[in-house]
């Protein structure tokens with residue numbers, strides 16, 4: 001009988017595994033993939049998440065491996081609008097850390113193996129579960145064979161298409177936005193160094209972030225999904241909207257993505273809990289989804305520790321967790337919607353007006369408030385409410 005069985009060894013499941021192992025709980029993480037996905041997704045780690053990484057001894061190595069972005073340069077049709085600095089957002093981490101998701105997952109996987117060798121079981125796909133009294137029985141497939149496991153709690157950290165959520169019969173209402181994007185990684189030939197860039201232009205936003213290894217990620221708004229796009233399509237959009245030339249023949253990754261917003265009707269059902277993308281999907285614009293999942297994990301770990309040692313299940317702390325984390329997810333989704341709104345195609349007149357408003361906001365010393373918003377500073381207050 002395990003204390004906690006985590007389904008899904010993505011960034012959120014692995015992080016929860018580390019937190020629980022450190023608290024001395026018996027834990028296993030089941031992951032259907034045989035290896036980490038090479039598909040590049042999340043790159044932004046915000047200061048609240050880095051503070052959480054300290055708890056599992058990973059903050060220093062993450063910072064050493066990534067690029068610390070101290071500010072973002074905002075540009076409009078009239079040139080540079082201003083620079084939003086992150087110096088005041090955190091004492092220890094006055095920046096947004098850029099680290100590709102595959103590297104972050106590799107780091108978490110290694111740390112979990114150090115804490116509990118063998119806790120992560122790859123190539124195991126969960127297919128059924130049954131709650132009965134004081135435990136949950138889980139059925140999985142490993143190398144074509146049935147595997148039966150029992151745990152006091154099961155955590156579904158199995159992504160937006162969560163099997164656990166379906167097995168629990170939890171609804172996942174939401175919608176797909178019309179906003180779509182094309183993104184790609186290329187050698188960095190700009191003079192922007194470690195700074196992020198955001199171009200607000202009539203055709204739609206272009207964002208750019210430095211990556212480790214002298215690379216730079218480019219993200220451009222597209223009018224429709226572009227699953228068959230080639231690197232030249234992205235570099236043409238960048239050149240047309242920013243005047244910058246990206247080395248098209250040296251593309252390291254190209255991906256088109258859609259944007260969605262979904263929230264599970266509940267994150268807790270009996271002894272099963274949903275966290276990360278299994279519980280809430282947030283548009284990637286603003287880079288919050290993975291960070292939000294880590295905050296779920298940090299809020300859940302002490303509840304699970306208390307519950308595995310208790311004789312009877314006290315549902316009150318889990319109900320508070322459910323309320324608070326769903327509220328945080330709604331807030332992150334709302335923030336992402338605002339980010340996307342400002343990146344939509346619009347007229348030159350509107351952009352010129354917005355440019356003036358942005359300049360005034362920065363001039364009025366509202367920049368620290370904006371910086372707090374973009375670095376998920378609000379999420380710390382949300383966690384303290386629990």
Ligand SMILES: Cc1cc2nc3c(=O)[nH]c(=O)nc-3n(C[C@H](O)[C@H](O)[C@H](O)COP(=O)(O)OP(=O)(O)OC[C@H]3O[C@@H](n4cnc5c(N)ncnc54)[C@H](O)[C@@H]3O)c2cc1C
Pocket residue numbers: 007008009010011012013030031032033040041042043044045101124125126127157158159160162163164257275276277278284286287288289290291292293
């Ligand atoms: C283009 C893009 C850019 C993004 N950028 C950012 C960013 O900069 N910052 C940020 O915070 N977020 C970002 N995100 C969001 C981020 O990628 C997700 O929020 C994050 O991956 C969620 O982590 P997770 O562990 O909850 O789920 P996932 O990463 O989806 O992991 C779930 C895991 O569960 C496994 N699994 C599924 N079903 C089963 C099963 N039945 N049995 C066993 N295993 C199973 C899967 O194989 C997978 O490994 C971005 C997303 C996209 C698409």
